[in-house]
Amino acid sequence: MTMHRRLLVVAMVSCFPLAAATADAPPRAASSADQVSVLDCARLLDTAAGKMLGETTLVVEAGHIKEMHAGSLDAEPYRRAANAAGKPFRHIKMADATCMPGLIDSHTHLTSEFSKSTYSDRFRLNPADYAIRSTVYAKRTLLAGFTTVRNLGDDHNESIALRNAVNAGIVPGPHIFSAGQFIGTTGGHADPTNGYRWDLQGDPAPKDGIINSPADAWKAVRQHYKDGADLIKIMPSGGVLDEGTSAENPQMTLEEIKAVVTAAHDYGFTVAAHAHGAEGIRRAVLGGVDSIEHGTFMDAQDIKLMKEHGTWYVPTIIAGQFVMEKAKQGWFPPQVARKAEQVGPVIMATAGKAYKAGVKIAFGTDAGVYPHGENAKEFEYMVQAGMPAIFVLQAATTLRREEVRPDGSYPRAPALTSILPPRGR
Numbered sequence: 001m002t003m004h005r006r007l008l009v010v011a012m013v014s015c016f017p018l019a020a021a022t023a024d025a026p027p028r029a030a031s032s033a034d035q036v037s038v039l040d041c042a043r044l045l046d047t048a049a050g051k052m053l054g055e056t057t058l059v060v061e062a063g064h065i066k067e068m069h070a071g072s073l074d075a076e077p078y079r080r081a082a083n084a085a086g087k088p089f090r091h092i093k094m095a096d097a098t099c100m101p102g103l104i105d106s107h108t109h110l111t112s113e114f115s116k117s118t119y120s121d122r123f124r125l126n127p128a129d130y131a132i133r134s135t136v137y138a139k140r141t142l143l144a145g146f147t148t149v150r151n152l153g154d155d156h157n158e159s160i161a162l163r164n165a166v167n168a169g170i171v172p173g174p175h176i177f178s179a180g181q182f183i184g185t186t187g188g189h190a191d192p193t194n195g196y197r198w199d200l201q202g203d204p205a206p207k208d209g210i211i212n213s214p215a216d217a218w219k220a221v222r223q224h225y226k227d228g229a230d231l232i233k234i235m236p237s238g239g240v241l242d243e244g245t246s247a248e249n250p251q252m253t254l255e256e257i258k259a260v261v262t263a264a265h266d267y268g269f270t271v272a273a274h275a276h277g278a279e280g281i282r283r284a285v286l287g288g289v290d291s292i293e294h295g296t297f298m299d300a301q302d303i304k305l306m307k308e309h310g311t312w313y314v315p316t317i318i319a320g321q322f323v324m325e326k327a328k329q330g331w332f333p334p335q336v337a338r339k340a341e342q343v344g345p346v347i348m349a350t351a352g353k354a355y356k357a358g359v360k361i362a363f364g365t366d367a368g369v370y371p372h373g374e375n376a377k378e379f380e381y382m383v384q385a386g387m388p389a390i391f392v393l394q395a396a397t398t399l400r401r402e403e404v405r406p407d408g409s410y411p412r413a414p415a416l417t418s419i420l421p422p423r424g425r
C-alpha cells in the first residue's frame with residue numbers, strides 16, 4: 001500500500017467509522033461511531049469559497065466536522081475530553097497532505113463493470129453475483145476519494161441492498177443514493193431483454209422498469225417507492241451499450257416523461273434522464289427532469305431550455321472516451337461499436353459548449369462503463385473540455401448538493417475525507 005493510499009484510508013476511517021474500513025481490516029464496530037478525531041492538514045481546499053487555505057486543523061466527531069481552526073492545534077484537551085466521555089480518539093497528522101471535501105460522483109453503476117463478456121454474463125450470472133461484486137466496486141470507489149454517489153440504475157435493485165449494507169456498516173462504501181432499476185420503454189435502452197432471441201424476451205412490465213403509457217409511469221415510480229429507491233432514472237433516448245440500432249432516437253413520449261416526473265416529485269424523488277439525442281433531451285427538459293445525463297447531441301435549443309428550466313447537466317466524458325477506445329479494440333457487437341464511435345468523440349465538445357453557455361454542470365462519470373476507481377480521470381477530461389480546475393472540483397463537491405437531495409441535505413453531513421493527490425501541490 002502506498003503512503004498516499006494509506007493516508008487517504010486513515011482520513012476516511014476517521015471521518016466515517018461506520019461506512020469505511022481500511023483495505024486490510026474489516027469494518028469497525030458500531031461502538032466507534034462516536035469517535036473524535038483531530039486532523040492536521042498541511043493545506044485545505046475550501047471548494048465552497050474556491051480557495052486553497054494554509055495549514056488547518058479539523059475536529060471531527062461521529063462523522064461530522066465540529067470545529068475548524070487555522071494553523072495547528074494542541075490535540076491534548078480533545079484527547080482528555082474524549083477519554084473522559086468514554087469516546088475513542090485519534091490524532092491524525094498529515095504534514096504534507098491537502099485535505100478537501102469528499103467527492104461526489106453523480107452517475108455511477110456500482111453493481112457491474114463492463115467487460116468483453118458482459119453480454120453473455122447476463123445468461124450466466126444471478127443477481128447475487130452482481131450484488132457480491134458491487135461490494136468490491138463500492139470499496140474501490142470510496143478509496144478513490146468518492147464519498148457520495150448517485151447510483152443511476154441497476155437490473156435487480158442490487159444497489160438498494162448495497163446502500164443498506166453500507167449504511168448498516170456491513171461493507172465499506174460511499175454514501176449511496178440509489179435509483180434502483182432503470183425506467184425505460186419496450187425495446188429501449190433500459191429494456192433488460194433487448195437483443196435477446198424472441199422466445200427469451202418475455203414482456204417486461206412496470207415492475208421491471210418498462211413502461212408504455214403515463215399510467216405505467218406512475219406504477220413504475222410507485223414500485224420504486226415501495227422498493228426503497230432514493231431517486232428515479234429514466235431513458236428518454238437510445239443508448240450506446242444496448243443492442244438497439246440508435247443511440248439518439250427519442251424513446252419516451254413527453255406525456256410519459258411528465259407522468260414520471262409528477263409521480264416522482266410527489267414521492268420526493270429527483271429524476272435523472274439519460275439522453276443523447278437532441279429531441280430526447282428537449283422532451284426530458286420540458287417534462288421537468290432534474291438532470292440530463294450524457295447529453296451528447298445537445299443543440300442550441302436544448303441549451304437554452306436547460307438554462308431556462310435550471311436543469312443540471314452531467315456530461316460523463318470518461319464513459320464516451322472509454323467506449324470509443326474499446327470499440328476500436330473489438331469489444332462490442334457491430335452496432336454497439338458503431339454507436340460508440342459516433343457518441344464517444346462528441347461528449348467532450350458538448351460539455352465545453354454547455355459550460356461556456358452557463359448550463360449548471362455536475363461531476364458524474366458513468367462508472368461501471370469504465371473500471372470503478374478511475375472516476376477522477378473525469379476531472380482531466382473536464383479541464384480538457386475548457387472548464388477551470390477549481391470549477392471541476394466544485395462540480396464534484398459543493399455545486400451538486402442541491403441536486404443530490406431536493407432540499408440540499410445529506411443523510412449525514414459530508415466530512416472532509418479525501419486527500420487530494422498528488423500530495424504537496
Ligand SMILES: [Zn+2]
Nearest residue numbers: 107109152366
Ligand atoms: Zn449510466
